Amino acid sequence: MRRIISMLMENEPGALSRVVGLFSQRGYNIETLNVAATDDPTLSRLTLTTVGDDKQIEQITKHLNKLVDVVKLVDLTEGAHIERDLMLIKVRAQGALRDEVKRTTDIFRGQIVDVGPNVYTIQLTGTSDKLDSFVAAMSEVDILEVVRSGVAGISRGEKILSL
């Protein structure tokens, strides 16, 4: 099952490599990874998605919690949450396809953020599923480049991850 694990960690050099190293060392997979500073400059927020059964996920969260640099951790998929992935996708847009790409982008509530004589660069945010669907919808179009941020997530309602 796919899980979104999000954590606050010390904003120290090497902290990220400890998290990533743990996954390769113990044979777990990271599907997406997103990390950046928070409003508190001493903390960064790292969100990753991984796939595993309940036993594996339990081990992953226990081992992550053991890392001295990890301050607090939540499995967002255990409760209601919001997840967002951001994609920048550059496609060939010529002739009739220019309109077609524009229409599909509108349907997905994406934005064309850069226009060239032969290419569009589209920005799209949403769940990973939505982004996958957009890429699928572009099957007739020549996709030149895809960049995704990886999932960032937050719990719904009053529930917060803070110190």
Next chain:
Amino acid sequence: MELLSGGEMIARALEDEGVEYIFGYPGGAVLHIYDALFKDCKVPHVLVRHEQAATHAADGYARATGKPGVVLVTSGPGATNAITGIATAYMDSIPMVVLSGQVQSHLIGEDAFQETDMVGISRPIVKHSFMVKRAQDIPSTIKKAFYIASTGRPGPVVIDIPKDVTRPDEVFEYHYPQSVKMRSYSPAQRGHTGQIKKAARLLLSARRPVIYAGGGVVQGDGSELLTRLARELDFPVTNTLMGLGAYPATDRRFLGMLGMHGFYEANMAMHHSDVILAVGARFDDRVTNTVSKFCPSAKIIHIDVDPASISKTVAADIPIVGPVCAVLEEMLNQLQQLRERDSSLPDEAALQRWWKQIDEWRAQHGLWTGTRYTQGEHIMPQQVIESLYRVTGGDAYVTSDVGQHQMFAAQYYRFDKPRRWINSGGLGTMGFGLPAAMGVKLAFPDMDVACVTGEGSIQMNIQELSTCTQYNTPVKIINLRNNYLGMVKQWQDMQYEGRYAMSTYEDSLPDFVKLVEAYGHVGMQVRKLEELDATMERAFAMKDKLVFLDIFVDPMEHVYPMHVAPNGSMKDMWLSKNERT
């Protein structure tokens, strides 16, 4: 407040931390530190002959005393040589602080002379690591390192220190913190009361219980409480390889070691049990045999200070996270309360039947109840350990290397006290025994310290004979000489039709007696059984001499029992070359 350079701060902080010995080796990146140690430091430094030995010596010291071992090595090869020893300590949860030199800050990343990314290389085998960027951070970093290394589930901590941070011409105010608090690190202080109550109830309802005690009981100083608990309930106890000594071996409730080379009665009792109380043990693959067949009718209570150890391989029915002493103490109270309320617990009749069964197993194939080896023309390796046990009155510190001799020592030396059996259980590091024995002897100079080894293992760190001369550490080296890499050969006998691929030295072994004499020690050879006890006694009577006993043993002997693998359960064992359960 005093003004000190970075190098001086390290020397002073180690003093303030109460460090008794530093094990290390100098080099370019740590020269400022060594100069500070030389000029003014009360902590003696032990100069090893190879950095791996520094980590093993610190490790042996830590296992015997319970205090963190301290290592100081230079950058590059000094640091990488220490890696095996750090990994050894990590696998067995041994508290250790390793200070490694690093090239100057401005050279980091430039492939400078003797540069290696020590924090990166050591990352998977440390509990935590630091790189110190400013001299002012040295005291607090060292304090944190000792705190992390020695609390919770102990482990090694690396502090990497660029040379410029220790330079003598820049001084800063020195203050060593009394205590440390980290928002991201707070090991469990006690167990969950509700879980402990549930566990106590389950224990009292058990009809075929076993206590399975591991290295966590030794490291957590929980032996006394565990012994009390087992005696109050009259439950049988088995110790893991790492847990030997956690429960006194000469007590009748002790079933011996369990696992791959565990005792028949211990493995049988585990397999047929209905309740297992696992304390500070981690259901290692060398214990469980095939996990899916592990103890099919047992409910499992698992006490461990590390939540990640619980349900890692075998699912626990009642997990309890907490330090062994706090949990066992509360469990003893709960058990007492429950028994006051219901005096029919535990079921004495069922327990008696269980003991009767265990005694039958013991009588059938127990290693200590009958002769489990066949005497040939040679001295049997088991007899050497029995002789060592007799001569030292069962009260020696015994270190070992890795292989057959390690298993014979674990099986035949009956450890009644914790911290007396010192071996590399998790990583299985050959070359561990001699440097570890040095560390133990320095900690307890008046005690007998024996290193049980083989020709393979001893040659992996034999250069430390020189360190033993320099620091006068008269340990006794018991070499079970069979002219093979014994355990490799055993597997080749059992699984490769006796094709001894690279497990013999042919005629290349040195004359160990002459070799140790060259270092100023005493060497003795034993070839006949009649000479064994007398020579052993003579060796241990030489209190101030390192004695190397080169004992020729039966080269064909195997270690039994041995789990049948693959696909075997706990109860599937080879009992001899042609006898299995």
